[in-house]
Structures are given as C-alpha cells and as structure tokens.
Amino acid sequence: MTTRRSFLSxxxxxxxxxxxxxxxxxxxxxxxxxxxxxxxxxxxxNGRPYNPVVTLNGWTLPWRMxxxxxxxxxxxxxxxxxxxxGMTANLWGYNGQSPGPTIEVVEGDRVRIFVxxxxxxxxxxxxxxxxxxxGMDGVTGLTQPGIQPGKTFVYEFVARHAGTFMxxxxxxxxxxxxxxxxxxxITHPKDPKQHAVDRDFVFLLSAYDIExxxxxxxxxxxxxxxxxxxxxxxxxGIDPMVVRKNDRVRIRAGNLTMTNHPIHLHGxxxxxxxxxxxxxxxxxxxxxxxxxxxxxxxxxxxxxxDAPGDWAFHCHKSHHTMNAMGHDVxxxxxxxxxxxxxxxxxxxxxxxxxxxxxxxxxxMQMPLPENTLPMMSGEGPFGGLEMGGMFTTVKVRExxxxxxxxxxxxYKHPKGTVAYEWTGEVPPAPRAPGxxxxxxxxxxxxxxxxxxxx
Amino acid sequence: MNCLHKLAGGxxxxxxxxxxxxxxxxGGFGAAAGVSEQRTGLSASVAGRLPRNDDDARALAAVxxxxxxxxxxxxxxxxxxxxxxxxxxASYWSLGIAEAxxxxxxxxxxxxxDFKRSHGGGELSIERxxxxxxxxxxxxxxxGRIEGRRYEQTKLLVSxxxxxxxxxxxxxxxxxxxxxxxxxxxxxVEESAQASAELAxxxxxxxxxxxxxxxxxxxxxxxxxxxxxxxxxxxxxxxEKLTRLMGLSGAQTAYKLPDHLPELPAAPQELGDIxxxxxxxxxxxxxxxxxxxxxxxxxxxxxTTRFINVxxxxxxxxxxxxxxxxxxxxxxxxxxxxxxSTRVARAEATYMQSVNLLAQxxxxxxxxxxxxxxxxxxxxxxxxxxxxxxxxxxxxxxxxTLLRYNGMLMSVFELxxxxxxxxxxxxxxxxxxxxxxxxxxNLEAALGGRLSGHLPTTKGVTP
Ligand SMILES: [Cu+2]
Numbered sequence: 049m050t051t052r053r054s055f056l057s058x059x060x061x062x063x064x065x066x067x068x069x070x071x072x073x074x075x076x077x078x079x080x081x082x083x084x085x086x087x088x089x090x091x092x093x094n095g096r097p098y099n100p101v102v103t104l105n106g107w108t109l110p111w112r113m114x115x116x117x118x119x120x121x122x123x124x125x126x127x128x129x130x131x132x133x134g135m136t137a138n139l140w141g142y143n144g145q146s147p148g149p150t151i152e153v154v155e156g157d158r159v160r161i162f163v164x165x166x167x168x169x170x171x172x173x174x175x176x177x178x179x180x181x182x183g184m185d186g187v188t189g190l191t192q193p194g195i196q197p198g199k200t201f202v203y204e205f206v207a208r209h210a211g212t213f214m215x216x217x218x219x220x221x222x223x224x225x226x227x228x229x230x231x232x233x234i235t236h237p238k239d240p241k242q243h244a245v246d247r248d249f250v251f252l253l254s255a256y257d258i259e260x261x262x263x264x265x266x267x268x269x270x271x272x273x274x275x276x277x278x279x280x281x282x283x284x285g286i287d288p289m290v291v292r293k294n295d296r297v298r299i300r301a302g303n304l305t306m307t308n309h310p311i312h313l314h315g316x317x318x319x320x321x322x323x324x325x326x327x328x329x330x331x332x333x334x335x336x337x338x339x340x341x342x343x344x345x346x347x348x349x350x351x352x353x354d355a356p357g358d359w360a361f362h363c364h365k366s367h368h369t370m371n372a373m374g375h376d377v378x379x380x381x382x383x384x385x386x387x388x389x390x391x392x393x394x395x396x397x398x399x400x401x402x403x404x405x406x407x408x409x410x411x412m413q414m415p416l417p418e419n420t421l422p423m424m425s426g427e428g429p430f431g432g433l434e435m436g437g438m439f440t441t442v443k444v445r446e447x448x449x450x451x452x453x454x455x456x457x458x459y460k461h462p463k464g465t466v467a468y469e470w471t472g473e474v475p476p477a478p479r480a481p482g483x484x485x486x487x488x489x490x491x492x493x494x495x496x497x498x499x500x501x502x
Numbered sequence: 503m504n505c506l507h508k509l510a511g512g513x514x515x516x517x518x519x520x521x522x523x524x525x526x527x528x529g530g531f532g533a534a535a536g537v538s539e540q541r542t543g544l545s546a547s548v549a550g551r552l553p554r555n556d557d558d559a560r561a562l563a564a565v566x567x568x569x570x571x572x573x574x575x576x577x578x579x580x581x582x583x584x585x586x587x588x589x590x591x592a593s594y595w596s597l598g599i600a601e602a603x604x605x606x607x608x609x610x611x612x613x614x615x616d617f618k619r620s621h622g623g624g625e626l627s628i629e630r631x632x633x634x635x636x637x638x639x640x641x642x643x644x645x646g647r648i649e650g651r652r653y654e655q656t657k658l659l660v661s662x663x664x665x666x667x668x669x670x671x672x673x674x675x676x677x678x679x680x681x682x683x684x685x686x687x688x689x690x691v692e693e694s695a696q697a698s699a700e701l702a703x704x705x706x707x708x709x710x711x712x713x714x715x716x717x718x719x720x721x722x723x724x725x726x727x728x729x730x731x732x733x734x735x736x737x738x739x740x741x742e743k744l745t746r747l748m749g750l751s752g753a754q755t756a757y758k759l760p761d762h763l764p765e766l767p768a769a770p771q772e773l774g775d776i777x778x779x780x781x782x783x784x785x786x787x788x789x790x791x792x793x794x795x796x797x798x799x800x801x802x803x804x805x806t807t808r809f810i811n812v813x814x815x816x817x818x819x820x821x822x823x824x825x826x827x828x829x830x831x832x833x834x835x836x837x838x839x840x841x842x843s844t845r846v847a848r849a850e851a852t853y854m855q856s857v858n859l860l861a862q863x864x865x866x867x868x869x870x871x872x873x874x875x876x877x878x879x880x881x882x883x884x885x886x887x888x889x890x891x892x893x894x895x896x897x898x899x900x901x902x903t904l905l906r907y908n909g910m911l912m913s914v915f916e917l918x919x920x921x922x923x924x925x926x927x928x929x930x931x932x933x934x935x936x937x938x939x940x941x942x943x944n945l946e947a948a949l950g951g952r953l954s955g956h957l958p959t960t961k962g963v964t965p
Pocket of ligand 1: 276308
C-alpha cells in the first residue's frame with residue numbers, strides 16, 4: 049500500500065487503530081491521511097475496473113469488498129489542516145483531513161459506508177446527488193436520528209448513476225460545513241471507456257473566515273470570508289494540475305461555499321460536460337473559458353490540453369484570488385504621503401507607506417500576525433505572482449508519462465513567445481482629427497433612443 | 503532652676519540672674535534646623551544660621567544657582583525650599599522671637615530710679631528712691647520655665663513647619679514633573695491626530711474620501727489641540743506652585759525639571775506599626791504634648807498621681823480593629839493630677855482642654871497614618887498594574903496592529919488611532935506614578951519623617 053501511494057508527494061497513509069477492535073470483525077479499516085499533498089490516483093485493486101481520479105491536495109478512500117459490497121469507513125473527527133505552508137486550521141473533517149477522502153465507486157456498485165462520529169456533537173452524512181432510499185439520505189431529524197458522538201451508523205445503497213457528487217453533513221450543517229465537513233464522491237460509469245479522459249482532477253470549493261492570529265474558522269460568518277480554497281488549500285498551497293500535451297483533461301469542482309465562483313481557465317476553451325445531475329449531452333455543451341459554479345453545484349469541464357505552458361486556473365472574483373485581507377481598508381491610491389509618512393513613522397516605528405501606488409506590495413516582506421497567509425504571494429519565474437486563494441495552474445507539457453503528475457517546474461518558453469519590453473522609439477499617441485489639445489476626459493453624455501432596445 | 507538659688511545674694515545677684523539665660527546667637531535656628539535636617543535629610547541653611555546680610559544672601563544664591571544649573575531632582579527641590587522658602591524663613595525668625603522672650607523672662611527688670619522734688623509751704627522736699635521690682639524677682643523662675651517650654655514648643659512647631667514645606671515641595675515637584683510629562687503625551691496624541699487629519703485631507707484631494715470622513719478626522723484633531731492647551735495650562739500652574747514653594751524669582755525661575763518621574767521602586771515600603779510611628783515621630787503631637795505640660799506648669803500643677811493614656815480617650819472601641827492584629831502597644835501617656843484641695847474649676851478646665859486637644863491630635867495622627875499608608879500601598883499597586891499590565895498590553899496591541907497593517911488587514915488610520923490609545927495608556931501610567939509619589943509624600947508627612955531609612959519598618963522583624 050505504501051509503495052502504491054507514496055510516489056507523488058510522500059503522502060503517508062496510516063492504518064487506523066483508532067476504530068475500536070471490538071467491532072473489528074464487522075467494521076472495515078478506517079485509513080487516515082496525514083498529508084495535505086495530492087495523493088496519486090488509487091487504481092482499484094478489486095471490484096469493477098474504472099479510471100481513477102486525482103483529488104487535488106487530497107486522496108481517495110480505500111475500501112474492502114465484503115460479499116460483493118464495497119465497504120468504506122468514514123470517521124468524522126477534528127483535524128488540523130495545513131491551508132498552505134505557514135498556516136494551519138483547526139477544522140472538522142474525515143479520516144485525518146478536511147475535506148475528507150474522495151469516495152470512488154462504479155455505477156451499479158452496492159456501497160456500504162460506516163460512519164463513526166468522533167466529533168463533540170451529533171452528525172450525519174448526506175450523499176449529495178445520489179439516487180437512494182429516502183432513509184439513506186442523511187438528513188437529521190427528517191430521515192434519521194443524528195449520529196451521536198462515539199456512535200457508528202451504516203449507510204447502504206446502490207450507486208445508481210454515474211456522475212460527480214459530494215458528501216457533507218445534514219446535521220448542524222451551518223457549523224459543520226463551516227468547519228470543513230465535506231468530501232467528493234465519484235461514481236464511474238460501468239464501461240471505463242465511456243466518457244474516458246486521460247486526467248481527471250477533482251476538488252471542492254470551500255471558504256473559511258479565520259482571523260489572522262487564530263486557528264479556528266468563525267463559523268457564523270456568512271459572506272465576508274477571508275480564505276478562499278480549493279479543497280481547503282489556498283494558493284500558493286494548491287498543487288498544479290499537471291497534464292500531458294494533447295491529454296483529454298477533465299476537472300470537476302463542487303461548490304460548498306456561500307457564493308458562486310466563476311472558474312476560469314487560460315489558454316484553452318473547455319466545455320461543461322457534467323453537473324451533479326449527470327452528463328450533459330454533447331449537443332447541449334457550450335464552449336467556455338469561464339464557468340460559474342453556483343452554490344451547492346458540481347461542474348465537470350473537459351478540454352484538450354493542446355497548448356503547452358503554465359496556464360492560470362482560478363476563480364474570476366478577484367477577491368477570491370487573495371488571501372486574508374482587510375475589507376474595510378480605505379483606498380490609498382494617489383494619496384501623497386510626503387511629510388506625513390515621516391510623522392507617522394515617528395509615532396509608529398516600523399510603519400511603511402503602502403497602497404499609495406496601488407494594492408501591490410511588490411517585494412515587501414513584512415512580518416505578519418501569526419498563522420495567516422500574505423494577502424498575495426507566490427513566486428513565479430518572472431517575479432511575484434501576487435495571487436492567493438482560489439488560484440493554481442494547469443501545466444501542460446509534452447512527453448510526460450501517462451501517470452506522471454509530478455510538478456515539472458516552470459514552463460520554458462520557446463524563443464520569441466514571451467511578452468517583451470519595447471525599447472525603440474515610442475511614437476506619439478494618435479489623435480483624432482480636429483480633437484482639442486490634451487484635456488481631461490469628460491464623461492460622455494449618452495443619449496438613449498427611448499424606442500431603441502437590444 | 504539653678505539660677506534661683508542665687509537670688510538670696512541680694513541685688514548683686516541681678517547680674518548672675520541675667521547671665522543664666524542668654525541669647526543663643528542664632529535665634530534658636532540651629533536647634534530647629536537640627537530637627538528638620540534629621541527628618542528631611544537636608545540641611546536648612548547654607549551658613550549654619552539664618553541669612554542676615556549680603557554675604558549670607560550671596561552664599562545662599564550661589565548654592566541655589568548651582569542646584570538650578572541642572573534638572574532639579576525632587577530632593578534638590580526640597581532642599582531649595584528649605585533654604586529659600588521665605589515663609590519658612592519667617593517661621594525661623596519667630597523662633598528668634600520666642601527665644602528673645604525666653605531670655606527676657608529670665609532677666610530681672612531694670613531697677614527704676616525715682617527722683618521726686620516738691621515744695622509746699624516754703625518747704626522743699628527731695629525724695630530719691632531706687633525701686634526694684636521684687637515681684638518679678640520672685641516670679642522670674644516661673645516665667646523662665648513657662649517661656650522655656652514655649653520656646654521648646656515653638657522649636658517643634660517651626661520644625662514641623664519645615665517638614666510641611668518639605669512635603670508640599672515634594673508633592674509640588676511630583677505634580678510639576680507629571681504635568682510636563684502629560685503635556686508631552688498630549689502633544690504625541692495631537693501629532694498622531696494631526697497625521698490622521700493631514701492624511702485624510704490628502705485622501706480627499708486624491709478623491710478617495712468624502713468631506714464627512716475628512717471632517718471627522720479634523721474634528722478629532724481640533725479636540726486634541728485643545729487637550730494640549732489644557733495640559734500645558736496645568737503644567738504651568740503646577741510649575742509655578744513649585745516655584746513659589748522654592749521661593750524663586752527672576753532668572754532662577756528658568757530652572758529645569760527632569761523629563762520623567764522616578765520609576766516605581768521594586769517594592770513598596772513595608773511599615774509595621776504606622777500608628778505608633780506617627781504618634782512617636784510627629785512633631786505636632788510632640789508640640790501638643792509640650793503644650794499640655796506647659797499648661798500644667800502654668801497652673802502650678804506639679805504633683806502628678808497617675809498617668810492616663812490619652813489614646814484611650816480617642817480610640818475606645820477600636821481595640822478590636824484590624825490594626826491591633828500585630829499586637830503592638832500603643833501609648834501616649836500624660837500625667838493626670840490629683841486635684842485634691844486645689845480643686846480649682848478653672849485650672850481643671852484649662853488643663854482638660856489641653857488634654858483633649860492632645861487626644862484629638864493623636865486620633866488625627868493615627869487616622870492620617872492609616873489612611874495615608876493604605877493610600878500609599880494602593881497607589882503602588884495601581885501604578886504597578888499600569889506598568890506591568892496596562893502599558894505592556896497596549897504595547898502588545900500596538901505590535902499586533904502594526905502586523906495587521908503590514909498584512910493590509912487594517913488601515914493606517916487604525917494604526918494611528920492605536921498609537922493614540924497607547925499614548926493614553928502611558929499617560930495613565932504617569933498619572934498612577936504621580937499618585938504613588940504623592941501618596942509617598944503624604945505618608946511621610948503623616949508619619950513625620952522620610953520613609954527611606956529614617957522610619958522604622960517591620961522588614962525582617964517578626965511581630
Ligand atoms: Cu470565487
């Protein structure tokens with residue numbers, strides 16, 4: 049098991065001795081993940097074959113076959129998740145990490161999931177998007193009692209249709225989801241050739257409000273989050289998605305934040321091929337470079353990675369590609385600090401002028417409160433990336449091995465394919481004939497034709 | 503007393519009598535100054551006597567100018583006051599008056615020579631008499647004794663006056679230095695507000711802020727300017743009070759004070775039986791005691807039969823109080839007379855009046871001792887709380903605020919607001935420190951001497 053799992057990141061699986069041996073005869077093992085790195089795809093050792101997915105900064109939960117039933121064991125428990133190097137969070141998750149491990153099954157599999165609650169309060173698991181008996185739907189109070197602390201419940205159903213799903217509590221969900229209780233669920237098609245792609249990445253969008261200097265999310269925050277994550281990781285803590293040139297690539301994302309995220313890929317067009325309702329018929333697919341993933345939704349996008357390079361992949365809400373920042377900080381752009389800066393510095397030693405030329409902090413490396421991430425950081429081959437939050441890259445390279453997900457480093461651009469500085473003479477800006485000499489631009493007075501409609 | 507026996511010798515004894523009490527030459531100043539020096543640890547004169555002439559005045563000015571040449575420490579200020587406070591000088595001179603009275607009382611009145619020439623009926627009569635006041639010869643010893651006690655009492659009261667001036671000066675110095683420091687912090691707050699207001703104005707010019715935002719910052723700044731003026735007014739008043747106590751005028755008023763109050767000592771003084779100390783040490787109590795003795799003497803009540811404890815008069819019912827826990831004995835005994843056959847109502851009334859005044863003085867002294875010691879300890883705790891808790895926590899807050907500014911989590915305006923908060927906390931510490939040093943001066947005044955070294959403490963002594 050170790051050899052199979054350690055090739056990518058040194059991620060280690062620890063066999064859990066945590067689950068009581070009293071129930072060992074009937075309970076499957078509950079493996080625990082200690083690393084937040086991307087684990088390699090788990091090639092199914094038994095059961096029906098399928099093309100495994102890669103969980104971005106996550107892992108897939110191993111199972112055992114018992115009398116033809118796939119048995120998983122999820123342990124809901126407090127975890128410490130590294131959101132990015134330099135910051136950890138006290139979250140709730142499953143089997144050592146938040147989000148929990150991805151569950152991969154095949155269409156038609158009978159699945160039995162043991163859920164042990166090691167949280168201080170009751171929980172439940174709802175299998176988002178699954179078609180299952182009502183009593184297996186995991187809504188506390190409605191379809192089942194809560195799983196009390198220390199108790200284990202069993203969910204059993206048939207994974208009836210292939211697609212992209214997720215799981216999360218439906219018990220005190222405001223608190224439990226804000227604390228990071230969530231996981232991905234993939235039901236692969238019976239026929240591995242159906243919808244087959246070369247690389248299949250999955251992750252959940254989640255957001256946290258963790259005050260700089262603290263470790264636990266403020267679960268009562270509704271919208272003003274300060275950490276926007278893919279699988280509870282924030283850039284520069286998110287791994288790149290490494291693909292081979294001309295691979296057919298699928299990226300599946302589910303949104304468990306409280307706002308929508310327009311997810312944008314550079315350098316390619318893609319099509320939205322799946323939702324949590326199933327696969328989109330080819331005739332209904334739109335070409336896109338950005339797709340909005342609304343709250344509670346899943347999206348699968350597909351594209352041919354035909355353009356080598358390091359391509360940005362991110363949420364297009366620009367605050368979502370920032371880490372912790374003050375939302376009440378006034379704009380300082382254009383504010384002349386001459387003289388005042390010295391005065392302030394006399395009063396507050398260590399003060400430096402920031403923001404008067406924009407939000408970029410350039411290469412400033414200033415001490416921050418403990419356990420937080422710089423608002424924007426990450427170093428690229430050309431300097432500071434000035435990104436945080438929901439940002440990573442799709443690295444398209446020629447000649448990679450089929451299962452090679454290792455970071456190939458920065459892209460080496462062919463000569464003449466990088467934007468460059470013009471050093472020649474700069475001609476004067478063209479001016480419309482008869483235009484008055486340079487004068488501040490005035491707002492255009494637009495007169496709309498009342499009858500004119502678009 | 504000795505002198506009196508010699509009266510038997512007749513008129514020629516007048517010379518001897520005159521010689522048995524003489525002027526000390528310094529008006530008794532040396533004696534009073536001795537007490538004050540012992541209590542304050544600072545000499546009360548430059549020449550060892552009160553300044554009388556230009557030379558003395560020059561010597562005094564030289565000493566004072568030298569002290570004023572550098573920032574004036576509290577003991578230096580007290581010293582200047584002892585040397586130079588003109589009210590105190592007047593008190594010293596009153597000692598001279600008392601001494602003169604004493605000496606005068608010890609001397610025989612000058613003999614009176616009468617020459618009477620009369621004629622009537624063609625007869626001329628010339629009468630010459632030499633009158634000598636025999637009565638004064640008889641009462642002289644008593645008068646001498648009375649004036650002697652009055653002189654002693656005056657000495658104590660003058661010394662006590664010196665201690666009061668010393669304590670007042672100490673308090674005034676603390677007040678003046680603290681007021682300066684507070685004014686300085688008011689300026690820091692103002693500077694921070696000014697920076698905010700200026701930046702707000704620049705924000706407005708850049709189009710980033712509304713007129714309302716700017717007005718808010720400017721209004722705050724205007725308030726801090728007013729605060730600076732008020733703080734400076736207070737500082738001037740405090741300094742002038744100190745100047746008056748030190749008796750300074752002219753160029754001497756340009757003296758410098760230290761920038762800061764002395765730091766809080768590592769620990770407060772642990773005083774044992776503060777009430778006993780006050781009763782034993784306070785000069786006003788001693789003077790009242792003398793007054794009682796004086797009254798007794800005046801009334802010719804010389805025969806004592808027993809003593810009463812005047813403290814018992816005033817503290818009945820207090821013996822169970824917490825102050826008794828240490829198990830000390832507190833007593834201030836005075837003779838109570840057997841009035842016997844000399845039961846003269848007026849004499850008794852006068853005496854008992856004096857006894858009660860003494861008792862009240864003792865009650866006051868004990869109460870003041872308790873109050874000022876409690877205040878002293880509480881002031882220490884408060885100042886220490888500011889020093890060890892409030893100020894460091896404010897500093898921590900300032901550090902954390904700067905970190906949040908660095909991370910663009912907070913704005914420069916919050917940074918400046920926090921700088922002001924920090925100044926306020928430091929100013930709070932200055933106030934607490936001022937209260938501590940004032941409480942210490944009050945305690946010294948209530949106990950009748952300097953705390954450091956002079957007064958007995960219980961340190962290392964088990965009760
Ligand atoms: Cu977003």
